[in-house]
Amino acid sequence: MNAKNSSRFDAWGLQHTLTYGADYYYLTGDSEAAHFGSGTQRGYGGFLQWQGDYSDWLQVITAIRYDGYQLDGETKTKPVQEASLDGSRWSPRVTVGVTPVEGLQLYGTYSEGYRAPGLQDVFRGGGAHGSGDSYVPNLLLQPETARSWEAGVNVKYDDVMVGGDMLRGKLNFFHTDVDDYIDVNLTVMPRKAINIGAARLRGVEAEAIYDFGWGFVNGTASLTDAKMLTGVYAGQTLNNTPLERFSATFGVRALDDKLTMGVQHLSVGEITRTSRTSPTIPGIVDSGFNITNLFANYQVNKNLRLDAGIENLFNEAYTDPQSSWSTSAATKQGKGQTFKISLTGRIGG
Incomplete structure (x- = not known):
């Protein structure tokens, strides 16, 4: 509240x-x-x-x-x-x-x-x-x-x-x-x-x-x-903070500015994944990743809006830099190609 x-x-x-x-x-x-x-x-x-x-x-x-x-x-x-x-x-x-x-x-x-x-x-x-x-x-x-x-x-x-x-x-x-x-001290037991x-x-x-x-x-x-x-x-x-992060977005408007659609490109640079159980071990450097997203929204009227999008258009395999996933695991954690649609309404003006 x-x-x-x-x-x-x-x-x-x-x-x-x-x-x-x-x-x-x-x-x-x-x-x-x-x-x-x-x-x-x-x-x-x-x-x-x-x-x-x-x-x-x-x-x-x-x-x-x-x-x-x-x-x-x-x-x-x-x-x-x-x-x-x-x-x-x-x-x-x-x-x-x-x-x-x-x-x-x-x-x-x-x-x-x-x-x-x-x-x-x-x-x-x-x-x-x-x-x-x-x-x-x-x-x-x-x-x-x-x-x-x-x-x-x-x-x-x-x-x-x-x-x-x-x-x-x-x-x-x-x-x-x-x-x-x-933070949790993972170098000793119990933690x-x-x-x-x-x-x-x-x-x-x-x-x-x-x-x-x-x-x-x-x-x-x-x-x-x-x-x-x-x-x-x-x-x-x-905590695996990304050192480099870049994004670029291009969008267009149509239908008297009721429709907005565009594309976004996100690039995350090298990520150092450090060992939390053995601090003396050098960190593992991940080469980073690139993701492309599509988005569109349409203002149906003053109280109703429709949104749609595709995240990770090219189904890039990656791990989010904020993930606490094991530093030794090869599995990629990030979401694959994801489709989203939402309808938002407002009541009462």
Whole structure:
């Protein structure tokens, strides 16, 4: 459940926008299998953001968010262990953007984040498949915290080549440090989720779209370096994160813009799959993969939309870089050629 609202007003030579909201979730889990435990998890938070725009060259955004959580449950190990965990944190964010010339904005951002442990992280016990004692609970698991810095440029131009077209672009550099990163230590028995150490993610992202009315071209690219800095996995790539990712999309519109159809090509570069049981073994380098998707959507009327598509058009065999599949397995995990169709309706206008 979440709610938010924005209020806008002019004062002291600035255009002000206040955005504020709150959210709450409740999760309950139980299993007859010994390795999942049972319990409830509550998460709640709220935020306040202020944006100030001065003339057409300066933009400042400041925000603060409060997050809290409550975990109550018990393990299904013998003997049963009961536990109650809770925590909370204030996380700030500030962005400053400057537009030296029309259509070109330079910006910088500092932000912090917070991620609470989950039910399975804390209460899991027993074997990987419900038998044995290869996993034990961790009733002292702490949340992750992160600090991020970003800097980049936004581009926004209209009527570039023909009347009514538009060009939008973004180039973003980022650096994130994560403390108390949550992972399972697979190097020792029994295993459990722990705050395994500090992690770092840094890289560059780029995106550009050119829209010329009856069609559009969109391209994205990201280069990421993500690794553990401390702990048993120090120096290893973080959870099989792809280092290179590129996509290109071309689409056209017809029937008074009610019909949009196009093709997307996704290319994922080399992926390092590291051994989680033997950190000293060099990672296995996968050559990556290329996937082509087709998509179409038709706005039947203002309340009804039809979508259709083909994912992985050429039935490429691949493993998603976020998969936790064994580093030694040759089996490819990704979905083969997949057809999708959906009909979405809106009631009430």
